[in-house]
Amino acid sequence: xxxxxxxxxxxxxxxxxxxxxxxxxxxxxxxxxxxxxxxxxxxxxxxxxxxxxxxxxxxxxxxxxxxxxxxxxxxxxxxxxxxxxxxxxxxxxxxxxxxxxxxxxxxxxxxxxxxxxxxxxxxxxxxxxxxxxxxxxxxxxxxxxxxxxxx
Numbered sequence: 001x002x003x004x005x006x007x008x009x010x011x012x013x014x015x016x017x018x019x020x021x022x023x024x025x026x027x028x029x030x031x032x033x034x035x036x037x038x039x040x041x042x043x044x045x046x047x048x049x050x051x052x053x054x055x056x057x058x059x060x061x062x063x064x065x066x067x068x069x070x071x072x073x074x075x076x077x078x079x080x081x082x083x084x085x086x087x088x089x090x091x092x093x094x095x096x097x098x099x100x101x102x103x104x105x106x107x108x109x110x111x112x113x114x115x116x117x118x119x120x121x122x123x124x125x126x127x128x129x130x131x132x133x134x135x136x137x138x139x140x141x142x143x144x145x146x147x148x149x150x151x
Contacts, residue, residue, distance in 0.1 A: 027129060032095055032114050037125040045134035046127035047142050060142045063122040065149045069094065069115050072122065072149065076113050079148050086111070100141070107131065109138060113145075122149065 029038045040046035040058040051058035065072045070093060080086045080098050089110075090097040098111040107130055114123040124145060126138035 025129070026089070026099075027110065030097060030110060030112060031090070035116065037112050037114055037123060040125070040127060043132045045131060045138060046125070047138045048125040048127075049123045049142075050125070060124065060139065061146070063124065063146050063149050065120055065122060069117065069120075073113070073115055075148065076122070076145065079145070080111070102137075109134070109141075111138075111141065 027038075031038075036050050037048060040048050040051055040055075044057050046058055047060050048058055049060050049062040051060075053059050073093065073096060077088065077091065077096055080100070081088070083100075085103060086098045086100045088096060089099055094115045094117060096113050100109045100111055101107070102109075107128060109126060109128050111127075112125045114125075115121070116123070122145070124142050126141050128134045128138065
């Protein structure tokens with residue numbers, strides 16, 4: 001009986017890791033199109049400063065910054081890279097896309113920052129690739145960036 005339970009647990013864990021591996025692919029449509037980042041899916045594992053304000057599950061306040069856009073972007077990049085679990089996928093002045101990998105299970109979150117040239121504001125989209133809930137990880141990440149940039 002114990003062997004069957006152990007075998008079942010092993011099969012379930014293997015299935016879980018196969019599911020994560022197969023679904024951790026880079027999603028299509030990331031980046032800035034017509035001044036906006038990709039919309040959040042209906043699942044609660046995404047936060048965006050460009051979501052509708054009445055969408056309390058996904059909306060976060062855009063971050064107003066002081067200083068030069070380039071310096072602000074470099075500050076964001078340095079902060080994210082110093083966390084140790086992020087890598088830059090794409091970066092140019094006004095936009096940067098990170099992949100952030102969780103330490104325990106290897107889940108990947110896509111974190112994008114858009115700094116429009118005309119405004120002193122940072123738009124952020126932080127979304128999990130796999131699963132339904134993120135247990136507040138993406139919202140916490142956006143708050144950390146807000147704390148970093150707001151005096």
